[in-house]
Amino acid sequence: MKKIYQDIVLAKTENRKLLAILLDPDQMDYDQLHLLKDKIKLSPATHILVGGSIVVSDKVDFLIQFLKETLVLPIILFPGNPSQISKYADGILFLSLLSGRNPDYLIEHQVNAVPFLRNTALEIIPTGYLLIDGGRQTAVERVSKTKPLDRNNTEYICHTAKAGEFLGKKLIYLEAGSGAKLSVPWEVVKAVSNTISIPLIVGGGIRTQKGIQEAYDSGADMVVIGTAFEQNIDFFNND
Ligand code: 1GP
DSSP states (O other), rough: HHHHHHHHHHOOOOOOOOEEEEGGGGGGGGHHHHHHHHHHHHOOOOOOOOOOSSSSOOOOHHHHHHHHHHHOEEEEOOOOOOGGGOTTTEEEEEEETTTTHHHIIIIHHHHHHHHTTTSSEEEEEEEEEEEBBBSSSOOOHHTOOOOBBBOEEEEEHHHHHHHHHHHSSSSEEEEEOOTOSSOHHHHHHHHHHHHHHSSSEESSSOOSHHHHHHHHHTTTTTEEOOOHOOOOOOTTTTO
């Protein structure tokens, strides 16, 4: 029970860094799933996240079932809204967009997700989600209709992350947005990591191995890679 979260906490304690590959069901080439699975197996990924700000594909269940059959990694939902919930995953980042002031993404979607979640065995991981300005408007900003936090206002970002911890969130996710021009500044990652005591996820705009390492060195416990792997399936083999 609560195995995914316990493992994340244990990894933090042991300073064992985690890597999640984000798969967006709308961006997948479903004819190439076996190749994708092979590449994931060859990668250093420790977790798979499935989701996106807008997912219109009806293949979420199919994709997750395929991944479950062929991979041993935990599959965690990263949903933009309740329609993306699949009972076949292992867990769900139960996100609350703490950087924004849109009640739909603070509580409304979460309430609407309950009827689905009650009929699943998904491990629910309360996650404070902070969108940080990544140099261009991203899908999260468009869909959630919220402004990202000023990337230079480290103090306010730290206060927001700490408020998430005080509210009982189990993880903080610092997000520059998928395909961001700029990742979350390393000083911000460092400052947040020093402010909170719960595990820290960092993603958005990280496209190089060096970037992944810098995020770890700054205090990220888990790094999320979406676009870089989506655009180059050999990203982890030859960067
Ligand atoms: C998006 O943080 C993830 O939610 C990953 O971002 O697609 O830019 O890697 P990228």
